[in-house]
Amino acid sequence: MAIERTFSIIKPDAVAKNHIGAIYNRFESAGLKIIAAKMVHLTKEQAEGFYAEHSERPFFGALVSFMTSGPIMVQVLEGENAVLANREIMGATNPAQAARGTLRADYAASIDENAVHGSDALASAEREIAYFFAADELCPRTR
Ligand code: RTP
Ligand code: MG
Numbered sequence: 001m002a003i004e005r006t007f008s009i010i011k012p013d014a015v016a017k018n019h020i021g022a023i024y025n026r027f028e029s030a031g032l033k034i035i036a037a038k039m040v041h042l043t044k045e046q047a048e049g050f051y052a053e054h055s056e057r058p059f060f061g062a063l064v065s066f067m068t069s070g071p072i073m074v075q076v077l078e079g080e081n082a083v084l085a086n087r088e089i090m091g092a093t094n095p096a097q098a099a100r101g102t103l104r105a106d107y108a109a110s111i112d113e114n115a116v117h118g119s120d121a122l123a124s125a126e127r128e129i130a131y132f133f134a135a136d137e138l139c140p141r142t143r
Contacts, residue, residue: 004082005035005138007128009117012070015039019107020073023116026089026103027077036129036138037075042068050131062112074132078140083125086118 010023027034042050047067054060077086091102094111098104108114119125129138 001080006082006119006125010073013113014115032077032079035078041071
């Protein structure tokens, strides 16, 4: 098993509903370690840059508007197969299709306001981590 790092966001809906602690508990219970974290309120430019791959999609404007509607928590998770492990903890993009016990089944109201983001591959994880964190802000565990 490979130790990986992935990038995670607790989106404005879940922050507003006070679910930060419950969501961190899911990560830690699954063996993922939080090695960097901060709260930020994205500007329009920051949200557009982060989701640039979706800029031609019909939902892009709504996505940017939602992601700038309030503060978010951004974090780096480290652990065995962290990219896929976090995607499994999150559940499907549309909470109506998310498996029972996943974050989106439990905390997301709709496909537009779906509680969490997680990198979908190692390459996007590297890019997304670097978008929000300087290298010296990561605190790998030594114990
Ligand atoms: P995320 O990037 O936020 O972790 O979500 P994801 O990989 O599961 O989904 P992705 O395809 O990357 O889409 C990014 C976000 O855009 C919104 N979306 N809306 N209305 C729609 O059809 C639609 N499709 C996607 C969702 O908020 C999704 O999380
Ligand atoms: Mg995605």
